[in-house]
Amino acid sequence: MKQYIGRRVGYSLLSLFLLSLTIFFFVRVTGDPAALLVEPGASPADIAAIHHQFGLDRPLWVQYGIFMASLFHGDLGQSFYYRMPVMGLYLSRLPNSLLLAVVAMGLSLLIGIPSGILAAVRVGRFWDSVGKLFALLGLSLPSFWVGLVLILVFSVYLGWLPSSGAGTPLHLIMPAFALGWYFAAAHMRLTRSSMLEVLGSEYVKLARIKGLPQSLVIAKHAFKNALIPVLTLAGINLVIMVNVAVVVETVFAWPGIGRLLYEGIAFRDFPVVQGVVIMGGAMIVTVNLLIDILYAVIDPRIRLER
Amino acid sequence: MSTQAETVALPPRFRWRRVSLRLGDFPLIPTLILAGVAFVAIFANVLAPHNPEVGSLVARFKPPFWETGGSAKYLLGTDQLGRDVLSRLIFGARVSMVVGFTAVIFAGVIGTALGILSGYLGGWVDQVIMRLTDTWLALPALTFAIFLAAIVGPSMWNIVIILGITYWTRYARVIRGEVLSLKEREFVRLAIVAGCSKWTIMRRHILPNVINSAIVLGSLMLGVVIITEATLSFLGVGVPPPQPAWGLMLSDGKQGLMVGRWWLTVFPGCCIMLMVLSANLLGDWLRVKLDPQLRQL
Numbered sequence: 001m002k003q004y005i006g007r008r009v010g011y012s013l014l015s016l017f018l019l020s021l022t023i024f025f026f027v028r029v030t031g032d033p034a035a036l037l038v039e040p041g042a043s044p045a046d047i048a049a050i051h052h053q054f055g056l057d058r059p060l061w062v063q064y065g066i067f068m069a070s071l072f073h074g075d076l077g078q079s080f081y082y083r084m085p086v087m088g089l090y091l092s093r094l095p096n097s098l099l100l101a102v103v104a105m106g107l108s109l110l111i112g113i114p115s116g117i118l119a120a121v122r123v124g125r126f127w128d129s130v131g132k133l134f135a136l137l138g139l140s141l142p143s144f145w146v147g148l149v150l151i152l153v154f155s156v157y158l159g160w161l162p163s164s165g166a167g168t169p170l171h172l173i174m175p176a177f178a179l180g181w182y183f184a185a186a187h188m189r190l191t192r193s194s195m196l197e198v199l200g201s202e203y204v205k206l207a208r209i210k211g212l213p214q215s216l217v218i219a220k221h222a223f224k225n226a227l228i229p230v231l232t233l234a235g236i237n238l239v240i241m242v243n244v245a246v247v248v249e250t251v252f253a254w255p256g257i258g259r260l261l262y263e264g265i266a267f268r269d270f271p272v273v274q275g276v277v278i279m280g281g282a283m284i285v286t287v288n289l290l291i292d293i294l295y296a297v298i299d300p301r302i303r304l305e306r
Numbered sequence: 307m308s309t310q311a312e313t314v315a316l317p318p319r320f321r322w323r324r325v326s327l328r329l330g331d332f333p334l335i336p337t338l339i340l341a342g343v344a345f346v347a348i349f350a351n352v353l354a355p356h357n358p359e360v361g362s363l364v365a366r367f368k369p370p371f372w373e374t375g376g377s378a379k380y381l382l383g384t385d386q387l388g389r390d391v392l393s394r395l396i397f398g399a400r401v402s403m404v405v406g407f408t409a410v411i412f413a414g415v416i417g418t419a420l421g422i423l424s425g426y427l428g429g430w431v432d433q434v435i436m437r438l439t440d441t442w443l444a445l446p447a448l449t450f451a452i453f454l455a456a457i458v459g460p461s462m463w464n465i466v467i468i469l470g471i472t473y474w475t476r477y478a479r480v481i482r483g484e485v486l487s488l489k490e491r492e493f494v495r496l497a498i499v500a501g502c503s504k505w506t507i508m509r510r511h512i513l514p515n516v517i518n519s520a521i522v523l524g525s526l527m528l529g530v531v532i533i534t535e536a537t538l539s540f541l542g543v544g545v546p547p548p549q550p551a552w553g554l555m556l557s558d559g560k561q562g563l564m565v566g567r568w569w570l571t572v573f574p575g576c577c578i579m580l581m582v583l584s585a586n587l588l589g590d591w592l593r594v595k596l597d598p599q600l601r602q603l
């Protein structure tokens with residue numbers, strides 16, 4: 001067990017190392033980073049000062065050392081536009097992103113799990129087809145377009161919901177749906193296939209042979225076991241949601257991390273863009289590590305395999 | 307199946323698959339839509355009634371012809387610079403098609419090559435490539451693509467390269483798995499005995515056997531790639547402004563939404579939706595028909 005966790009932690013650290021190396025490399029290979037780090041319209045003297053300040057005149061490996069040292073201190077640089085540390089900015093936007101992600105996740109589970117169960121119980125029938133169509137649309141529609149159409153219908157024509165901003169629960173409805181549909185489709189598909197697998201298992205057959213009513217077989221014996229993979233996926237998806245919300249947050253002017261990334265691009269505020277990517281990568285690597293360890297705790301087969 | 311003798315020689319299972327490939331539940335409508343988009347993309351110059359990049363400022367924000375104020379000159383209306391929406395949609399099909407297909411092929415070539423190397427050579431090569439794949443998979447793909455696009459600056463070919471280096475991992479994973487089982491098969495062992503070099507075996511014996519899976523994955527990736535391209539353009543780091551791309555049109559149309567200029571968002575969105583939906587339906591069908599191993603994917 002210790003060996004397994006050690007190996008997983010090692011892999012995660014390697015992932016983080018490669019991530020930092022990739023970002024460092026791409027920034028330097030594609031041009032002078034000083035051009036990205038100074039404000040637009042800076043004088044040559046300013047650029048020279050930046051070169052010296054960030055050690056861009058030093059050898060590459062020294063530069064990488066400096067870059068990593070500041071990362072370890074949680075220093076992601078200074079935003080030009082907001083004139084404050086990127087880290088502080090990121091943390092101030094994180095609660096909004098998490099709120100949106102949690103609501104969207106709740107919505108996607110609320111839609112995805114019941115419809116997945118219905119589709120599995122009525123496989124090949126009417127509700128299965130409806131569910132398939134819903135999932136196909138969810139996976140094919142770009143979330144920002146769903147957002148724009150929702151605004152058009154519910155804000156412009158019907159005037160029921162506010163089109164942008166944050167503050168009241170009403171502001172959450174449309175962004176959560178636009179973000180959650182894709183994930184609802186993913187959760188529906190997984191619930192359906194997981195449910196079908198469980199319904200074909202020996203213990204469900206036994207429950208049926210015992211003469212239990214259909215509702216009890218599904219609710220008590222099948223549903224609980226089918227839920228495990230869905231909840232695992234939901235855990236990973238929650239983190240992914242925070243990171244892919246950029247377009248939905250842009251459409252609805254939701255003040256989260258995605259919006260921060262968009263502003264970073266729009267204002268040529270490079271430290272913000274870099275900071276958001278680093279934090280996103282670190283979050284996903286960490287969650288993957290936690291899930292691997294959790295799996296090993298639950299399932300001994302995993303920790304024993306080489 | 308050219309001659310009778312060949313048909314008889316085929317194992318029954320394989321023959322059944324060939325037959326069902328022709329008859330089966332072929333997704334006719336999605337194929338027609340994709341073919342239609344390809345047709346429009348190729349003949350954009352002939353089909354478009356106006357220049358997509360030049361508008362007339364006196365004809366700004368014209369609604370589609372069936373609404374009051376619209377004219378038959380601009381069938382689907384005009385945008386904030388007086389450019390014809392229909393012409394921009396037609397030329398936008400070209401951007402989506404070119405970016406979609408080249409990026410999928412580019413990602414497929416990288417992924418398949420690395421997958422074959424990793425699976426066949428094994429050892430430290432396998433370790434290095436698989437660690438790299440894991441790292442790549444750990445990155446949030448969309449955020450990473452945005453980051454790269456923000457550094458290298460907007461251009462259509464930059465987007466193709468970025469999408470390629472963002473999405474090769476899925477190919478590498480699946481292809482490696484296939485190669486691992488292929489290399490234990492008789493014909494590969496016989497090739498080794500016959501004295502083929504590793505390079506020849508990978509090229510002549512392994513590659514033709516994994517190309518089916520690569521095509522299936524490619525068709526499934528097409529939708530993802532088109533959505534990502536539209537997203538990047540929507541955020542202003544994709545195809546640069548004068549060029550007509552559907553994502554860019556949506557981003558321009560966003561401003562007019564609150565005053566009811568619906569045609570600027572609804573039409574490009576419908577185009578993206580139709581194309582991605584068709585690609586996904588075709589990909590699903592191909593997956594079931596061509597590759598039983600990928601059915602649960």
